[in-house]
Amino acid sequence: MNYAVILAGGVGSRFWPFSRELEPKQFMKVIGEDSLLQATIQRLKGVVEPAHIYIVTNNIYFYEVKAQVAEFGIPDRNIILEPQGKNTAPAIGLCARLISRIDKDALLLILPSDHYIKKAGNFKKTIKNAVACAKRDLLVTIGIKPAAASTGYGYIKVSTKAKAAESVEYFAVEKFLEKPGLNKARKYFKDEHFYWNSGIFIWRAQIFLDEVRKYLPKLHASLKLVNSVNDIPRIWPRIEAISVDYGIMEHSKRIALIPADFYWTDLGSWEALAEIFPKDKKGNIANNNTLTLDSRGVCVFARGNRLVSTIGIKDTIIADTPDALLVCDRNKTQDVKRLVEKLKSLNRKERQAHLTERRPWGSFTVLQQGIGFKIKLIELTSKKRLSLQRHKSRAEHWVVVSGMAKITSDGKESFVRSNESVYIPKGKKHRLENPLRMPLKIVEVQTGMYLEEDDIERFEDDFTR
Amino acid sequence: MNYAVILAGGVGSRFWPFSRELEPKQFMKVIGEDSLLQATIQRLKGVVEPAHIYIVTNNIYFYEVKAQVAEFGIPDRNIILEPQGKNTAPAIGLCARLISRIDKDALLLILPSDHYIKKAGNFKKTIKNAVACAKRDLLVTIGIKPAAASTGYGYIKVSTKAKAAESVEYFAVEKFLEKPGLNKARKYFKDEHFYWNSGIFIWRAQIFLDEVRKYLPKLHASLKLVNSVNDIPRIWPRIEAISVDYGIMEHSKRIALIPADFYWTDLGSWEALAEIFPKDKKGNIANNNTLTLDSRGVCVFARGNRLVSTIGIKDTIIADTPDALLVCDRNKTQDVKRLVEKLKSLNRKERQAHLTERRPWGSFTVLQQGIGFKIKLIELTSKKRLSLQRHKSRAEHWVVVSGMAKITSDGKESFVRSNESVYIPKGKKHRLENPLRMPLKIVEVQTGMYLEEDDIERFEDDFTR
Numbered sequence: 001m002n003y004a005v006i007l008a009g010g011v012g013s014r015f016w017p018f019s020r021e022l023e024p025k026q027f028m029k030v031i032g033e034d035s036l037l038q039a040t041i042q043r044l045k046g047v048v049e050p051a052h053i054y055i056v057t058n059n060i061y062f063y064e065v066k067a068q069v070a071e072f073g074i075p076d077r078n079i080i081l082e083p084q085g086k087n088t089a090p091a092i093g094l095c096a097r098l099i100s101r102i103d104k105d106a107l108l109l110i111l112p113s114d115h116y117i118k119k120a121g122n123f124k125k126t127i128k129n130a131v132a133c134a135k136r137d138l139l140v141t142i143g144i145k146p147a148a149a150s151t152g153y154g155y156i157k158v159s160t161k162a163k164a165a166e167s168v169e170y171f172a173v174e175k176f177l178e179k180p181g182l183n184k185a186r187k188y189f190k191d192e193h194f195y196w197n198s199g200i201f202i203w204r205a206q207i208f209l210d211e212v213r214k215y216l217p218k219l220h221a222s223l224k225l226v227n228s229v230n231d232i233p234r235i236w237p238r239i240e241a242i243s244v245d246y247g248i249m250e251h252s253k254r255i256a257l258i259p260a261d262f263y264w265t266d267l268g269s270w271e272a273l274a275e276i277f278p279k280d281k282k283g284n285i286a287n288n289n290t291l292t293l294d295s296r297g298v299c300v301f302a303r304g305n306r307l308v309s310t311i312g313i314k315d316t317i318i319a320d321t322p323d324a325l326l327v328c329d330r331n332k333t334q335d336v337k338r339l340v341e342k343l344k345s346l347n348r349k350e351r352q353a354h355l356t357e358r359r360p361w362g363s364f365t366v367l368q369q370g371i372g373f374k375i376k377l378i379e380l381t382s383k384k385r386l387s388l389q390r391h392k393s394r395a396e397h398w399v400v401v402s403g404m405a406k407i408t409s410d411g412k413e414s415f416v417r418s419n420e421s422v423y424i425p426k427g428k429k430h431r432l433e434n435p436l437r438m439p440l441k442i443v444e445v446q447t448g449m450y451l452e453e454d455d456i457e458r459f460e461d462d463f464t465r
Numbered sequence: 466m467n468y469a470v471i472l473a474g475g476v477g478s479r480f481w482p483f484s485r486e487l488e489p490k491q492f493m494k495v496i497g498e499d500s501l502l503q504a505t506i507q508r509l510k511g512v513v514e515p516a517h518i519y520i521v522t523n524n525i526y527f528y529e530v531k532a533q534v535a536e537f538g539i540p541d542r543n544i545i546l547e548p549q550g551k552n553t554a555p556a557i558g559l560c561a562r563l564i565s566r567i568d569k570d571a572l573l574l575i576l577p578s579d580h581y582i583k584k585a586g587n588f589k590k591t592i593k594n595a596v597a598c599a600k601r602d603l604l605v606t607i608g609i610k611p612a613a614a615s616t617g618y619g620y621i622k623v624s625t626k627a628k629a630a631e632s633v634e635y636f637a638v639e640k641f642l643e644k645p646g647l648n649k650a651r652k653y654f655k656d657e658h659f660y661w662n663s664g665i666f667i668w669r670a671q672i673f674l675d676e677v678r679k680y681l682p683k684l685h686a687s688l689k690l691v692n693s694v695n696d697i698p699r700i701w702p703r704i705e706a707i708s709v710d711y712g713i714m715e716h717s718k719r720i721a722l723i724p725a726d727f728y729w730t731d732l733g734s735w736e737a738l739a740e741i742f743p744k745d746k747k748g749n750i751a752n753n754n755t756l757t758l759d760s761r762g763v764c765v766f767a768r769g770n771r772l773v774s775t776i777g778i779k780d781t782i783i784a785d786t787p788d789a790l791l792v793c794d795r796n797k798t799q800d801v802k803r804l805v806e807k808l809k810s811l812n813r814k815e816r817q818a819h820l821t822e823r824r825p826w827g828s829f830t831v832l833q834q835g836i837g838f839k840i841k842l843i844e845l846t847s848k849k850r851l852s853l854q855r856h857k858s859r860a861e862h863w864v865v866v867s868g869m870a871k872i873t874s875d876g877k878e879s880f881v882r883s884n885e886s887v888y889i890p891k892g893k894k895h896r897l898e899n900p901l902r903m904p905l906k907i908v909e910v911q912t913g914m915y916l917e918e919d920d921i922e923r924f925e926d927d928f929t930r
Contacts, residue, residue, distance in 0.1 A: 017772075291811075293804050294797065306787070307482075307815045309804055312794030313781070322771070325785060327792055329777030332759065339758050339774055346756075350772045367832040368842055372883070373866035375840065375908055377833055397864045397886050399910040401838035418837070419912040421862050421886065443840055445864040445908045447884040 002131065003106050003205075004048040005095040008037055008057040008065060008113035009085050013340035013351075014269050014333075017324035018303060021352045026114040027064050030273065037065070037113040041072050043120045047127055048109065054099065055113070056080045056091045063360035063463065080229060083236045089247040090219060090239050092201075093212050094232070097223045100205035107134055108208070110201040110244075116276060118263035130202040130258045133164035138256040139211065140170070140202040141249065143195030144264050149185040152268050152334065154178055154197040154245065158257050173255040176245055195257060197245065198264055207254070215251045216242065269333040270317045270326075274299040297330065324350040360463040361386055362439075374451045378432075380405075380440040385433035387461035394448035394455060396424040398432075403440035406433040429459065467596065468571050468670075469513040470560040473502055473522040473530060473578035474550050478805035478816075479734050479798075482789035483768060486817045491579040492529050495738065502530070502578040506537050508585045512592055513574060519564065520578070521545045521556045528825035528928065545694060548701045554712040555684060555704050557666075558677050559697070562688045565670035572599055573673070575666040575709075581741060583728035595667040595723045598629035603721040604676065605635070605667040606714065608660030609729050614650040617733050617799070619643055619662040619710065623722050638720040641710055660722060662710065663729055672719070680716045681707065734798040735782040735791075739764040762795065789815040825928040826851055827904075839916045843897075845870075845905040850898035852926035859913035859920060861889040863897075868905035871898040894924065 012025035019025045026037045034042060037055075044053060050073040057065050059081045066076060080095060092110055099106045109127065117123055130140045143156050158171035176197065180188060188194040213220040218240065225235050249255060265272050277285045277299070284292050285299040290308050292298055297315040300308050304322045317333060319326040328336065343351040356365040361384040367375045380386070380403075388408065398405070399421040407414050407422055408431040415435075416422050424430045426448065434440035458465060477490035484490045491502045499507060502520075509518060515538040522530050524546045531541060545560060557575055564571045574592065582588055595605045608621050623636035641662065645653060653659040678685040683705065690700050714720060730737050742750045742764070749757050750764040755773050757763055762780035765773050769787045782798060784791040793801065808816040821830040826849040832840045845851070845868075853873065863870070864886040872879050872887055873896040880900075881887050889895045891913065899905035923930060 017774075291804065291807060293800060293807070307789040307813065308792075309482075309790065310792045311800050311804060312797035313792055316778070316792070318790075318792060320790060324772040325774065325783075325790065327773075327775045327778055327781070327783060332777035335758060335776050339756065339776060342756060342758070348772065365833075367840060368830075370866065370906065373906070373908070375832060375842070377840070395884055397908075399862045399912075401835070401910065401912055419860055421888065421910075423886065441835065441838070443838070443908075443910045445866065445886075447864075447866055 001052065001103055001106060002048050002109065003052045003054065003099050003103070004044050004109045004111060005092060005099075006037070006040055006053065006055045006111050006113045007088060007091055008055050008061065009082055009091060010114060011058075011085070012114060014336050015267075015273070015319075016336055016340045016343075017319055017321045017326055017350065018301065020350075020354055022060070023064075023354060023358065024061075024114070025267065027061070027068060030116065030267065031276065035068055036116065036267070037068055038072075039117075040111055040113050040115075041069065041074070043117065043123055044109075044111075047124055050074045051078070054078045054080055054095050056082065056095055058082055058085055064358065067360075077229075081232070083233050085241070086236065086239050087241040088199075088244040089212070089216060089242045090223075090236075092244055093209065093216075093219055093223050094226065096205040096208045096212075097226055098229070100209065101227070104206060106205040107131060108201075108203060108205050110199075110203075112199045112266070115199070115264065115266050119261075122260075122262040126258060126261050127202065129164075129168045129170075132168045133170050133256050133258060134202040134204060134207075136164050137204060137207050137254065138164070138170075139208065139249070139252055139254050140256045140258055141173070142198045142200040142202075142260050143171070143257040144198050144260045146189050146194060146196050149182065149189035150196070151179055151182055151185045152272070153266070155180065155188050156195045156197050156257055157193050158195065159193070162256075164256070170256040170258050173257050176250045195259065196264075198260060199266070201244070208248075211248050211252050211254070216247050219247075270299070270301075270319060270328060270336065271330050271333040273301070274317060274330065299330070321354065323355045360384075362434075364444075369451065372447060372449060374446040376444040376446070378442045378444055380432065380434040380442070382434055382437050382439060385431060385462060387456075387463075387465065388429060388431040388459040390427060390429045390457045390459070391448075391455050392457070393426065393450035394446045395426045396430075397445040397447070398422050398424065399443045399445075401441045401443055403434060403438050404436055405440055405442060406435045407431070408433070431460075466517065466568055466571060467513050467574060468517045468519065468564050468568070469509050469574045469576060470557060470564075471502070471505055471518065471520045471576050471578045472553060472556055473520050473526065474547055474556060475579060476523075476550070477579060479801050480732075480738070480784075481801055481805045481808075482784055482786045482791055482815065483766065485815075485819055487525070488529075488819060488823065489526075489579075490732065492526070492533060495581065495732065496741065500533055501581065501732070502533055503537075504582075505576055505578050505580075506534065506539070508582065508588055509574075509576075512589055515539045516543075519543045519545055519560050521547060521560055523547055523550055529823065532825075542694075546697070548698050550706070551701065551704050552706040553664075553709040554677070554681060554707045555688075555701075557673065557709055558681075558684055558688050559691065561670040561673050561677075562691055563694070565674065566692070569671060571670040572596060573666075573668060573670050575664075575668075577664045577731070580664070580729065580731050584726075587725075587727040591723060591726050592667065594629075594633045594635075597633045598635050598721050598723060599667040599669060601629055602669060602672050602719065603629075603635075604672065604714070604717055604719050605721045605723055606638070607663045607665040607667075607725050608636070608722040609663050609725045611654050611659060611661055614647065614654035615661070616644055616647055616650045617737070618731070620645065620653050621660045621662050621722055623658050623660065627721075629721070635721040635723050638722050641715045660724065661729075663725060664731070666709070673713075676713050676717050676719070681712050684712075735764070735766075735784060735793060735801065736795050736798040738766070739782060739795065764795070787820045825849075827899075829909075834916065837912060837914060839911040841909040841911070843907045843909050845897065845899040845907070847899055847902050847904060850896060850927060852921075852923040852928075852930065853894060853896040854924065855892060855894045855922045856913075856920050857922070858891065858915035859911045860891045861895075862910040862912070863887050863889065864908045864910075866906045866908055868899060868903050869901050870905055870907060871900045872896070873898070896925075
């Protein structure tokens with residue numbers, strides 16, 4: 001039986017300011033209506049059934065993943081939560097361990113959740129070949145024929161060709177190579193023995209665990225202590241972080257490479273994203289809210305609805321969000337990571353969250369704050385409710401602007417309709433709920449001298465916070 | 466007696482998106498706490514008394530000018546309103562006519578309101594010399610020793626030197642020259658006979674009107690029909706727009722030039738503004754909300770509090786406002802004018818007004834709008850009130866977040882304090898007033914299917930709108 005293990009724990013800072021620590025790249029809608037995670041699941045239709053799709057992610061992303069995978073019929077129990085990120089080898093090992101306890105013959109497709117692939121049909125064909133190959137107890141990796149002398153990808157050097165089945169050819173792998181400098185990259189690009197490392201792997205759970213025992217014995221010993229997800233929080237803190245490439249692939253003697261027959265990018269930078277978007281005659285990426293004058297190669301990505309205009313600008317990425325702007329030379333997009341590290345050292349809030357913050361029950365946006373007041377637009381998903389709560393320092397005025405709210409205040413329930421308002425005095429226990437099928441929108445005006453998120457005492461919570 | 470005539474009618478689009486049609490450059494705080502108009506008035510201290518300072522501006526800027534000049538003791542009647550802008554010759558002629566009817570010996574200082582001058586002490590000395598010279602019935606212009614081969618300024622070529630009084634030397638003027646090309650500008654810059662035309666003039670009102678009769682007889686005939694400000698709306702539409710340089714200075718035989726002894730710029734572009742600001746070691750203009758990585762010559766001007774970051778950017782102006790962003794090559798800042806024309810042809814609202822719109826009673830900011838609702842933050846100046854009004858299509862929820870409001874609703878008055886709220890149903894006559902000395906801040910949540918500014922029926926208004 002085939003299983004998929006989707007790795008969705010990354011904090012990917014390379015798309016800042018679009019991605020934030022609390023909203024990493026895999027949850028972003030990059031192109032079309034699906035997030036990258038959703039597109040990854042979409043591609044598995046007809047390959048792996050929903051009950052066999054597992055998603056490994058960080059604890060803090062649980063509600064985000066739950067909301068994003070709801071439509072695919074993936075059960076909540078298939079969302080495997082890591083208390084801390086430990087890189088790919090432990091995450092894959094953990095799923096191999098948990099799945100092989102249910103199905104000892106399980107065959108795993110390991111998929112990053114934040115890459116971009118065109119031609120889903122070809123993807124399925126490639127995976128089918130890889131599965132045939134993995135059944136021969138090989139660790140199969142999907143290799144991408146380099147499209148340029150890129151210094152942003154790891155490379156794989158292949159040696160001889162072999163057959164795994166009728167019409168299924170694979171390469172034996174000579175070695176894995178880390179991201180090269182430009183000179184080496186040029187050499188690799190000219191040599192047909194080199195492939196990009198896509199991070200997509202196919203193997204039997206048992207075979208993988210055997211290799212872990214051989215090359216990462218300490219990890220193997222820890223994994224053996226995990227008999228159910230309940231064991232993870234106890235075991236995880238002492239596990240050493242290590243990538244599957246470094247820990248297993250660079251050592252294993254069982255590796256096979258299947259060349260990909262589809263367009264792939266890891267979307268590792270703004271420049272990689274710019275490459276997949278259509279451009280106008282001057283090579284600009286623009287929209288209705290963009291005005292470019294005498295500009296070439298300008299790529300405007302805008303979240304929010306500000307007018308972005310340029311005059312005489314060349315080869316520049318402009319990434320605009322309501323609270324942070326990035327203007328970046330297209331040849332320097334690898335340095336966004338450095339910028340984010342600088343933001344971290346400065347303890348800037350723009351690194352962590354967007355102005356619109358998502359919550360398990362919906363989202364809120366801080367529209368304005370001043371001395372003694374804060375204005376929020378709150379959006380509550382159908383049938384969801386906030387915790388029963390109380391604030392020490394603030395009073396809240398709520399005006400319903402769309403939908404209907406069910407409000408509990410001091411134990412009494414009432415329904416507040418669009419164009420009606422209600423007042424929650426300081427210190428009063430209250431709860432906000434959306435009883436309808438349509439979204440609920442509320443303008444909240446907070447007043448008081450202390451208005452931070454931590455002034456909240458929770459009595460009951462659907463999300464056990 | 467000395468009078469000042471400050472020209473404050475310009476719509477200056479060169480500082481877009483900071484300047485907007487409804488908030489032109491002269492009303493902007495460019496450096497320090499004063500607007501350019503206020504700084505112009507400030508420089509007149511000890512030179513012209515407040516009762517003798519006149520400001521010519523467009524009708525639509527009346528309340529803005531009134532608010533800005535209040536602190537200087539300039540009477541409202543000295544704000545001369547043009548129904549349409551007709552360039553400088555008619556505006557100066559109008560003031561010369563009105564002032565000479567009060568004081569036939571009046572001596573006028575003509576001052577643009579949107580230039581930047583350093584060293585107010587030297588400015589006063591230069592003006593004193595110019596006044597001595599103007600008393601000899603000359604049209605005096607202040608010339609600026611060129612600091613570069615600029616193509617952005619008009620030039621004046623002088624000939625012989627003469628004496629107007631003990632220690633007051635002036636130059637006879639050979640000719641006025643329009644903005645030159647680069648080659649000519651380089652020639653002018655090397656030749657000590659050339660000066661920049663500052664647009665600052667000093668002359669007797671009577672002498673100027675004589676010259677108008679000579680060189681612009683139609684304008685003179687029209688001006689003779691203006692006996693008080695009440696005549697302006699009737700006379701103004703048929704007046705031809707013409708600049709004083711083109712209409713008078715290029716023809717008059719009475720012109721004298723006094724060289725300036727102070728730093729001056731007309732702030733004609735973002736680049737000119739960038740020049741007067743202090744830079745860091747890499748030539749960047751940055752602030753607490755700016756992060757520049759591997760960038761040089763980047764000038765960030767920000768209105769609002771978004772984080773602006775750059776990577777690998779060189780010699781670029783970034784002008785950021787809540788609803789519009791400009792990223793412009795520093796050598797192309799003259800083209801902002803073209804961009805604004807494009808915005809005009811596209812009928813973009815960002816050309817006309819800021820998100821925070823000023824009103825005679827204070828200002829409001831649209832924080833958010835969605836289907837069926839609009840959220841505004843309203844700030845009401847001390848002791849001011851809005852009109853008594855009614856809306857056909859919208860209801861309004863008001864939450865007072867700072868100060869105290871006096872509210873009239875259906876003829877009944879009430880006082881609403883901070884953290885209190887009130888509801889104004891659709892169709893009810895109401896009025897909002899700030900009875901206190903401190904500013905009043907109100908969050909207004911509008912609900913209804915039509916929420917534009919024109920849904921307003923006014924019954925009484927302090928500002929006769």
